[in-house]
Amino acid sequence: MDIVKVRVGDSVFEAKKSLLLRDCEYFRALYRSGMVECHQDEIHLKNLPAQGFFIMLAVASGERPILNGGEILEAIECAAFFQAETLAKHLQDLLNSDNCLLMYQASTTYGLWGLQEMSAQFIQNMYRDLREQLKNLPQELIEHVESQVPSTFVAVGSHSTCSAEELPLAATRTVCYLDEDDQDWKVLTALPKEASTSLAGVTVLDNRLYIVGGVHGVDKRAVESSFCYDVITDTWSLLPGPRQPRYNFTLIGLEGCLYAIGGESERTTMSSVEIYNVTKKNWSFAAHLPRPVAGVACTKTMSRIFVCLWKPMETNEIYEYMSHQDTWVLISKLLKHQSYVHCMVAHRDNLYVIRNGPKDDFLRCLMDCYNITTGQWTSMPGHYGNSKGALFTAVVRADSVFTVNRTDTLEHTIAGNMWKPRNQMKGFPRNGSVWTFLLRIPKERKN
Structure with missing residues (x-):
């Protein structure tokens, strides 16, 4: 029989045994042991919060609940006791500026070390905002936060491959990082001569930069x-390319895999999607997009991947990739006349869709926010382009979002339904398209 009764305190839960075995090392060990408890009609668990167990079952069943402070504490206790991998991952997905200190302390107390490390990293990225609150923590926890390497805003321009004869002249073929203390851009590394960032896929996964595909030559x-x-x-390595050579596609990394989405091949727009498993070092095809697309706006949040497809002349559709079913599911539509999405970024459970204005003001970027929990759209006030062009790239770090062009690098604070200007720094000194991302750069690597 697959149904098991579990008594937690005064509450009794009926749960699928297969679900408990899949998600909890505690129950896997219990049923392997052959102890008398696993043969009883009801398993008794003392001194554990019933609400935490309820949350664990909900997450194991595929739900993604947003939790308040008390629920987070009970969920962390249960995740640690049951060694519940799915719940621990969900807690990592919920990490934000409102709960990071709570998660940091609680995960340290209960020994949920993966969440502790992610919380410490998140706090380091918000150190200047949380400095005063950090003083309330034990000294060893403060020191652990201060030992973390912060995420740095990094950019690379659009460059084709480079011949050996051209290499000495290719001084601009560099990946650069923003030194926020000096408010200036500095060189991190040079691109390999065989690498092209022109119409390539560029992303970061597990603090490694990946450059896939692209084009070379006028043809x-x-x-x-x-x-x-x-x-x-500070080393480059060579990887196999996708099975279908492609350019002008979107590359995004999540949970040990790279996703190459759409793009072009031999001047034909494609709907195909390929996944590169970093551990196995191989590419495989995934479910096709609903229609062919090149340079599609894409983002990830809470371990979920979203793309925004455009239907001329007014419909922008947001699809989510469901990895367990290997399918793309339509989750919402945005109807704006003659409006095309330039890029999309995520903060918490919000997707920020950045699009052009009316046809007589194409460079005037407007923004709409879609909340994936409530399914509600909000039009945000103001515009986010400038006289130098539309906004095609943005990167979120904690509660900040960075945008860049040749003139300015701007840091905004995400607050409510506004992106509020916070800091203005030197623009990225390269022509053409710019790829932006975050890397944790060791102090000794910085000039």
Whole structure:
């Protein structure tokens, strides 16, 4: 029988045994042991919060509840006691500026070490905002936060491959990082001569930079190789390219995999999607997008991938990739006349869709916010382009969002339904398209 009764305090839960075995090391060990408890009609668990167990079952069943402070504490206790992998991952997805200190302290207390490390990293990225609150923590916890390497805003321009004869002249083929103390851009590394960032897929996964595909030559010949940069060792390595050579596609990394979404091949727009497993070092095809698309706006949040597809002349559709079912599911539509989405970024459970204005003001970027929990749209006040062009790239770090062009690098604070200007720094000194992302750069690597 697959149904098990579990008594937690005064509450009795009926749960699927298969679910408990899949998600909880505690129950796997219990049923392997052959102890008398696993043969009883009801399993008794003392001194555990019933609400935490209820949350654990909900998350194991596929729900993604937003939790308040008390619920977080009970969920952390249960995640640690039951060694519940899915619940622990969900708590990591919920980490934000409102709960990071609570999660940091509670995960330390209960020994949920993965969440502790992520919380410490998050706090380090918000150190200047949380400095005063950190003083209330034990000294060893403060020191652990201060030992973390913060995430740095990094950019690379659009460059084609480079011949050996051209290499000495290719001084601009560099990946640069923003020194926020000096408010200026500095060189992190040079691109391999065989690598192209022109119409390539560029992303970061597990603090490594990946450059996949792209083009070289005026005839847009696809680059078949891929490259990985390890910022810790300051080395580049060569990876296999996708099975279908492609360019002008979107690359995003999540949970040990790279997703190459859409793009072009031999001047034909594609709907195909490929996944690169970093551990297995191989590419495989995934479910196709609903229709062919190139340069699609895409983002990830809470371990979920979203793309925004455009239907001329007024419909923008947001799809989510369901990895367990290997399918793309339509979750919402945004109807704006003659409005095309330039880019999309995520903060908490909000997707920020940045689009052009009316046809007579194409460079005037407007923004709409879609909350994936409530399913509600909100039009945000103001506009986010400038006289130098539309906003095509943005990166979120904690509660800040960075945008950049040749003139300015701007940091905004995400507050309510506003992006409020916070800091203005030097623009990125390169022509053409710019790829932006975050890397944790060791202090000794910085000039």
